Amino acid sequence: MNQKTIAFDADDTLWHNEPYFDEAQAKFCELFQDFASKQEILQTILNHQVRNLPLYGFGIKAFTLSMIESALELTNHQINGTVIEKIVAIGKDLLQKPVELLPNVTETLEELKGKYKLVVATKGDLKDQHRKLHDSGLGPYFHHIEVMSDKTDLDYTKMLNRLECEPKDFIMIGNSLKSDVLPVLNIGGIGIHIPYHTTWEYEKIDFEIQHENFKSISNLTELFEIL
Amino acid sequence: MNQKTIAFDADDTLWHNEPYFDEAQAKFCELFQDFASKQEILQTILNHQVRNLPLYGFGIKAFTLSMIESALELTNHQINGTVIEKIVAIGKDLLQKPVELLPNVTETLEELKGKYKLVVATKGDLKDQHRKLHDSGLGPYFHHIEVMSDKTDLDYTKMLNRLECEPKDFIMIGNSLKSDVLPVLNIGGIGIHIPYHTTWEYEKIDFEIQHENFKSISNLTELFEIL
Numbered sequence: 179m180n181q182k183t184i185a186f187d188a189d190d191t192l193w194h195n196e197p198y199f200d201e202a203q204a205k206f207c208e209l210f211q212d213f214a215s216k217q218e219i220l221q222t223i224l225n226h227q228v229r230n231l232p233l234y235g236f237g238i239k240a241f242t243l244s245m246i247e248s249a250l251e252l253t254n255h256q257i258n259g260t261v262i263e264k265i266v267a268i269g270k271d272l273l274q275k276p277v278e279l280l281p282n283v284t285e286t287l288e289e290l291k292g293k294y295k296l297v298v299a300t301k302g303d304l305k306d307q308h309r310k311l312h313d314s315g316l317g318p319y320f321h322h323i324e325v326m327s328d329k330t331d332l333d334y335t336k337m338l339n340r341l342e343c344e345p346k347d348f349i350m351i352g353n354s355l356k357s358d359v360l361p362v363l364n365i366g367g368i369g370i371h372i373p374y375h376t377t378w379e380y381e382k383i384d385f386e387i388q389h390e391n392f393k394s395i396s397n398l399t400e401l402f403e404i405l
Numbered sequence: 406m407n408q409k410t411i412a413f414d415a416d417d418t419l420w421h422n423e424p425y426f427d428e429a430q431a432k433f434c435e436l437f438q439d440f441a442s443k444q445e446i447l448q449t450i451l452n453h454q455v456r457n458l459p460l461y462g463f464g465i466k467a468f469t470l471s472m473i474e475s476a477l478e479l480t481n482h483q484i485n486g487t488v489i490e491k492i493v494a495i496g497k498d499l500l501q502k503p504v505e506l507l508p509n510v511t512e513t514l515e516e517l518k519g520k521y522k523l524v525v526a527t528k529g530d531l532k533d534q535h536r537k538l539h540d541s542g543l544g545p546y547f548h549h550i551e552v553m554s555d556k557t558d559l560d561y562t563k564m565l566n567r568l569e570c571e572p573k574d575f576i577m578i579g580n581s582l583k584s585d586v587l588p589v590l591n592i593g594g595i596g597i598h599i600p601y602h603t604t605w606e607y608e609k610i611d612f613e614i615q616h617e618n619f620k621s622i623s624n625l626t627e628l629f630e631i632l
Contacts, residue, residue, distance in 0.1 A: 234500075234532065239466035247490075247493060255486030255487050258485070259484040306462075308554045322563075340548075
């Protein structure tokens with residue numbers, strides 16, 4: 179029997195992430211509160227992020243550049259260097275946030291260690307995700323960290339080829355139905371959803387998933403009832 | 406006998422890259438020619454790039470953010486949004502450059518195919534390097550593309566662990582003595598240098614390498630005399 183592979187998403191699955199982005203966006207909104215409402219500003223950032231995805235991909239550097247473009251749009255280019263510097267600083271600050279593990283992560287990995295091939299499968303900035311894995315102290319539990327430029331069906335298929343893992347032996351755990359569950363179900367793997375209390379707008383889907391290989395848990399410890 | 410792995414650096418080893426950066430920097434220098442000499446401007450960019458490496462890593466998004474910081478410094482923050490937009494555009498333009506293969510790349514890979522496990526081992530932006538590999542048409546030759554956050558001894562060791570490859574069975578080919586050759590020699594692999602006509606300042610070293618596992622070639626076809 180082949181050893182099964184369990185892949186964990188990182189941000190908001192192993193450690194907190196989205197609240198840092200929310201905090202960063204709140205700081206940005208404050209800088210431009212004379213130009214638009216908070217809701218309009220957030221929508222402007224999201225528009226730039228989504229438009230830039232094909233070129234920039236995911237991660238904090240892309241987010242920073244999208245914030246800068248948003249600032250240009252919001253101010254009709256009437257912006258000075260000091261404010262641009264503040265935006266760059268918001269991005270740099272994000273890249274230095276402490277890594278705070280989610281509940282039961284260490285215990286779960288400790289229990290799975292040796293029984294499964296454990297992998298981190300995440301989007302985002304390469305350097306930043308490696309830094310966070312290092313700072314998390316979780317590195318030794320994982321066979322490797324796979325920073326993916328996207329999480330489409332094809333991206334998962336390529337990763338499984340490299341891991342020499344059959345889809346039926348692959349279990350993906352993450353907080354995004356769109357990125358961590360749906361594509362994995364599509365290629366014949368098992369998708370386990372563990373919701374985080376807040377989700378990036380871009381990752382939201384507006385339908386329910388019904389699939390025999392889909393499970394949703396509210397706490398990592400429930401994993402052992404499924405496996 | 407284990408199958409040997411040959412890893413190729415990508416930028417300026419498989420395809421042209423540095424001239425695009427030179428062109429981008431020339432455009433940047435033109436924007437700020439009233440503020441400093443070309444040499445001073447280039448040095449300012451380099452300073453920001455190197456200072457930002459620990460946070461940003463390598464690649465075009467990091468380069469763009471470093472250009473923006475350089476612009477703030479050069480103008481003492483007296484810069485308007487229109488110029489910032491031009492800098493962002495320089496970066497986006499770089500992300501869409503055509504991929505032009507270097508001489509004999511396809512023929513060499515065709516000849517090596519099946520005899521060695523072939524890998525791309527490169528720094529830079531994840532999304533961008535995947536895009537370039539796709540656009541190059543070289544994808545099918547490679548077992549996988551490894552976008553590395555850095556190319557230190559440790560980064561190579563980790564990669565070899567994942568590839569389940571012994572250092573003695575690992576051959577790295579690239580245009581940077583600092584990134585493609587030295588660390589590989591350090592960990593017991595074979596480093597083959599194929600110089601490109603121009604080298605990024607950061608990648609330059611000021612000593613000669615003498616090592617039994619080190620070879621320098623001027624054309625990829627010379628590879629077959631070594632292997």
